[in-house]
Amino acid sequence: MATLAITGGQLLRPDGTISRADVLVDQDEGTILELGDDLAGTGETILDASNALVTPGFVNGHSHVAMTLLRGHADDKPLDTWLQEDIWPAEGELTPEDIRAGAELGLLEMIKSGTTAFADMYFEVPEIAAAVDTAGLRARLGHGVVTVAADEAAAREDAQTSIDVARELDGAADGRISTAFMPHSLTTVGEEYLDEFVPKAREIGVPIHYHANETTDEVAPIVEERGVRPLAYAAEKGMLEPEDFVAHGVHVDESEIELLAEAGTGVIHCPGSNMKLASGMAPVQRLLDAGVTVGLGTDGAASNNDLSLLDEARDAAMVGKLETGDASAVPAEAVAEFLTHGTADAIGLDTGRLEPGAAADLAVIDLDAPHLTPPHDLVSHLAYAAAAADVKHTICDGQVLMRDREVQTLDERAVCDRASERAAALVDRVAE
Numbered sequence: 001m002a003t004l005a006i007t008g009g010q011l012l013r014p015d016g017t018i019s020r021a022d023v024l025v026d027q028d029e030g031t032i033l034e035l036g037d038d039l040a041g042t043g044e045t046i047l048d049a050s051n052a053l054v055t056p057g058f059v060n061g062h063s064h065v066a067m068t069l070l071r072g073h074a075d076d077k078p079l080d081t082w083l084q085e086d087i088w089p090a091e092g093e094l095t096p097e098d099i100r101a102g103a104e105l106g107l108l109e110m111i112k113s114g115t116t117a118f119a120d121m122y123f124e125v126p127e128i129a130a131a132v133d134t135a136g137l138r139a140r141l142g143h144g145v146v147t148v149a150a151d152e153a154a155a156r157e158d159a160q161t162s163i164d165v166a167r168e169l170d171g172a173a174d175g176r177i178s179t180a181f182m183p184h185s186l187t188t189v190g191e192e193y194l195d196e197f198v199p200k201a202r203e204i205g206v207p208i209h210y211h212a213n214e215t216t217d218e219v220a221p222i223v224e225e226r227g228v229r230p231l232a233y234a235a236e237k238g239m240l241e242p243e244d245f246v247a248h249g250v251h252v253d254e255s256e257i258e259l260l261a262e263a264g265t266g267v268i269h270c271p272g273s274n275m276k277l278a279s280g281m282a283p284v285q286r287l288l289d290a291g292v293t294v295g296l297g298t299d300g301a302a303s304n305n306d307l308s309l310l311d312e313a314r315d316a317a318m319v320g321k322l323e324t325g326d327a328s329a330v331p332a333e334a335v336a337e338f339l340t341h342g343t344a345d346a347i348g349l350d351t352g353r354l355e356p357g358a359a360a361d362l363a364v365i366d367l368d369a370p371h372l373t374p375p376h377d378l379v380s381h382l383a384y385a386a387a388a389a390d391v392k393h394t395i396c397d398g399q400v401l402m403r404d405r406e407v408q409t410l411d412e413r414a415v416c417d418r419a420s421e422r423a424a425a426l427v428d429r430v431a432e
Helices: 065-070 079-091 096-112 125-135 152-169 191-204 216-226 230-236 254-263 271-276 284-290 309-324 332-347 378-384 412-431
Strands: 003-007 010-012 018-020 022-026 031-036 045-048 052-056 058-063 115-122 138-145 177-179 209-212 245-248 266-269 294-296 362-366 391-396 399-403
Touching: 003 391, 010 378, 045 399, 052 058, 052 332, 052 378, 058 245, 058 266, 058 294, 058 309, 058 332, 065 079, 065 096, 065 115, 065 125, 065 412, 079 412, 096 115, 096 125, 096 391, 096 399, 096 412, 115 125, 115 362, 115 391, 125 138, 125 152, 125 177, 138 152, 152 177, 152 191, 209 230, 216 230, 230 254, 254 284, 266 332, 271 309, 284 294, 284 309, 294 309, 294 332, 309 332, 309 378, 332 378
Parallel strands: 003 045, 010 052, 058 115, 115 138, 138 177, 209 245, 245 266, 266 294
Antiparallel strands: 003 022, 010 018, 022 031, 052 362, 362 391, 391 399
């Protein structure tokens, strides 16, 4: 049995408390063996966590990881204009090689900011899965389905691809990849395709993930055409089950919050993207008060524009207070849960807890910095002060992905150079 000891750190426990202990990991099984004192002598490999906070690896509940190639390509526009004028035309020019390069860049950024697991909706998913396999992260992947402006054959093929990808890639990367059926949203996928393919997703036993109530433009058409709120429509289509999770949930009313709570469906809060696109402020405290499982996501790097969950955590806390007008709303303790087991629970991945028997997915945050001094409250620092650059080590499935800021599984310079070259060529093609 190969073992890894993470020594000298302060640990973030599942109940939100902090205590000093070493962590012993079974690298063969990818699990935490023991938490305790003086475990350095039992580890074949040692990671120093002195003057550091050891947390579960962060979990990104909603992303489009290959969109790193479009970071900074189009900014300062509302969602529909941004998508139709800039993003969709550029995505129409993406090659599988582009998506692999963009995915590797995004995974590199995640590793360097302490993220060890994520959910991702995109296309050419086998390329993203291959990048995940190489990088060593954990993921729930799915092919995003869009049927608007497609003829019947193309629309059905797109939906079937999402089912096929979910079936074929589930369990890939030595079990680190899980899958889902991922219709893009309730307004971009026709009702007839939901009626046909949601039951197919249930037959193969995968969850359903989609954008919901991100903007008022996603709410009004459904209310006008069907006379019900979007999540009531989703429930009618069998898309509001305990294993399912929706992204954004900005414009939900009390009836929809109640539906989410009763169904056990998770909501992934993406405050950075919501602010940048002026989509609105999600009622996160009301969701929490109702018992809804809330997670945290970055969305894509074209609408954020980074993949740091620590940035997202601070945004979530601040926007939560602003939305309610209450400084006690969305406190640091809630944000620490969003970063870890809250999001893991929402997207159905068995990670996010630092305890014996749990997945050995960990982030080590160096506290030796002016902005993390003095150490009055490390949970507060995690929510309000820590930054991606403070992450010293990243471990997933017991394997060291980053040691002392040096990524072990990807060639950082080569990944950045390849992505830059691919992005430049993509923009040139779009401009032709």
